[in-house]
Amino acid sequence: MRRFMAVLAIVLLFVAVFGVFGSIAEAAYPERPITYVIAFNPGGESDLTARAQQPYLEKVLGTQIIITYKIGGGGAVAWSEVPRMRPDGYTIVGHNIPHIILQPLQRKDTGYKTTDLKTVCWFEATPNILVVPMDSQFKTLEDFVKYAKEHPGQITLGGSGSYSANHLGTVEFNEVAGIETTYIPFTGSGDAVPAFLGGHVTGLMTYTTMVANYREKMHPLAVATEERVSIFPDVPTFKELGYDYVEGAYRGICVSPKTPDEIVNKLADAFKQVNETPEFKEKMEAMGFQMVFYGPEESEKFVEDRMEYYKSILDKLEMK
């Protein structure tokens, strides 16, 4: 009996001590290194962004940022773990629109719901851009649309993923321009490039980052943004050419749904600071990224808006 009481006392002591430490930890967040989980392959856009952010984040937050990967299912494997993560803010996960919206809508068991992921912020966008090879017969968007109207279904556009920004973007553009092009999904933006270079597809509906890398080989016809993009000042937007088509992927950070607001806000501020650091901004824009910022409350609304929008697009798609 005596032994039992002793053990019980020790156990309770441990719990008390950890409990105290736990609450202190919350007060002075961050006390330990933060793990930044990337849901996609190393070398990809999410990875590059995280590695670029890492040194600045470490300075602002005053702690080490450890980048780890949890790859699979187009991000779903990583995001399905978020609801179960400890809400202490020490694990942050990169997430993307439209993926987090489309996956639960499209699939049966993603393991998470869009609302399960508590968004800290959205910090970056990669707009869709339509490109053709340098020696292609299409020199302007008008040539492209004209040909497409005369030869429905013959133009093939490669892009990254199914039900992704590239895919939906192609569908949206088809709708708006009244044409029919065939979208060919590849597993990742990089995967589509050899097919493009080898002439196996007519063009690509891809992200601006890809074009920044392959400037000499890709001829952009138009970009799907509200205003022209700084690194491609000569590329018109679809909007100015008369097509109301604005689309792209967004990247941000999410945490476990029950994470306290102070921690979320602290993280959001940190990312905002990083985004506004001139050298960082320059580097990212040179690579083709567009830096944007939506804080925690704005993000919620943004996600809701996008959800409505994508739901309507999907309904239209179902008819195909």
Place this chain on the structure above:
Amino acid sequence: MMLNSDLYGGLIMLTFAGMFWLQMGDFTKFGLMFPRVIIALLAFLGVVMIVKAKVKPQYVKSFLKDINKYMAATMIWSLVWVLSATYVGFFVASVVSMWAIQWSLSSERNLRISAISLAVAIGSVFVIYYVFTKYLYIFFPEGFLF
């Protein structure tokens, strides 16, 4: 005892084909193309094997007899190890299982061997744990204990 390897092989193939077939939900036209062919092919091969099992069977020695107590202990403990790690924590599960396996496989079981086994178990798991968490930033499941 001799096992009709074609019969059992065929049954296994059919089982897999069946399992996957049941899981075919409403796939899109393109998601369906490839698996449909493969499932059909597998089922077909399964049937061919079963037919061969009657006509020109190939017998193998039953391997079930091969499983002696040492092998069984290893197989069972590896199962326990893997399944319990997420509940009791990777470290504890590994140390306990490694210790248990060494114990099962020892020819002479005395206190000395037991102590060495425990030391080996704790030592190796600790090294792995340290290298992976400190340097490679790969963290193991924790569970209740550790």
Place this chain on the structure above:
Amino acid sequence: MNIFLEAFLNVLAMKNIIAMMLLIPLGMMAGALPGFTATMAVAILVPFTFAMDPVMGLICVSAVYCSAIYGGAFPAILINTPGTPSSIATCFDGYPMTLQGRAQEALFTIAFASLVGGFIGTIGLIVFSLPLAKIALRFGPPEYFWVSIFGLTIIAGLSGDSLLKGIAGGVLGLLISTIGIAPVGGDVRFTFGIASFQGGVELISVLIGFFCMPEVFKMAKDPVGSYLKSTNIGHAAGGYKEVIYKGFRNAFADVVNLVRSSVIGLFVGILPGAGGNIANLIAYNETKRASKDPESFGKGNPQGIVATESADKATIMGSFVPLLTLGVPGSPVAAVVYGALMIQGLNPGPELFTKHAEITYTFMMSFFVAMALTVLIGMFAGVLFYQIIMRLPVRVLVPTILLLTIVGSYAVRNNYMDVIFMLASGYLGYVLSNLGFSPGPVVLGLVLGPIAEKGLVQGFLMGNSMFPGTPWLVFFTRPVSIVLIVISVISALWPIYSARRRRRAAL
């Protein structure tokens, strides 16, 4: 000539050599741990290279890549477990050699084979980069489909005694590979309700399960020492000089094999999306086919491991051809390097040969040095590995291998489901191998499935737009496709042809 000499001397700077000497053993250990792949090793290295100048960083990458792939052969030979998917076929003849007491001979054989493979690969990279890249571009979705069909015809060579079981195994592998997200259409398939299956089945888990687990269980059967007993025969006979000489002789006994396998490795390596995993299998099959004694393969014929280990080294350099010439990564490791180059401000593509020529040429030349050092260190490391494994009593060896394989299969994707799957494949593999199914075909199906499906469906989409109504034409009307079809047909019919030839010879 001048550029090359200068680049070579650049590599030999003291700091680079020291870095390589430190990294190569680490890379080798990483490769030798089943589950830890070369890609992971490089991915872990890359952040550290940001603090270095680009040249040194790239040299470190080549060192780690070469040594990790080299290290993958150790467990393949010693415990029938490929340390990296590039060494799958090394198990087929490497492990039987160990069981015959010729483990040391095997380890030295691969040393020399690797050296030649690496050299041929590097020469290919330096001299033939541009033409090779152009060829790589001709491969579109239909061509990838036919490449995987060709890959599947190898099943015949890996089936052991029963072709029917081999084909069934291959189809099973293809089926399992469909678990996860469909490449076109984005459907989530066959997850059986498990969220992490959305990421598909991890190849490493199945490799470890199929190849390693059954052997571990068998080892456990006789803990007082069947493994050690059989592998210790001839252990001390003749000493090291003799064994090294045997290894050297094995590697160069069939120079045609050596060169052919290296070239196969180089070619397969340049195809983005194909790569090391299948190069070694194709090289193995070709060697078996060309041999006068194909029956001896799978029973400890050193030409088998000569083929696989020279091929998978040449693949390393091959995978950088598309990256350096076109800016397109040809393998997961190249993709990581791509990211690293981007962060360093170097744009992969033609700029690398103009603006950053010295960096690029130094990187290419570094493979010579990295490979040579890897082989040198590898010979010692191999012996060390061998001694450790041989000295350990089975009762310690078994749980240790289990620990390493569990950790390895977890570490690949940080996903515990992979560990459970590994064990499940272990049981399945045990049952199947006892029923006469070889693991090779299943693994082949698993590796080729995604490539085949992507090629099929993407090609179908292309065909739909090019030949509305008869989309299938696209698979039969392109020159490269036709060449591949012919090769595949020959490869598929070969077993019949060679069986007939043997019967005639026997008369």
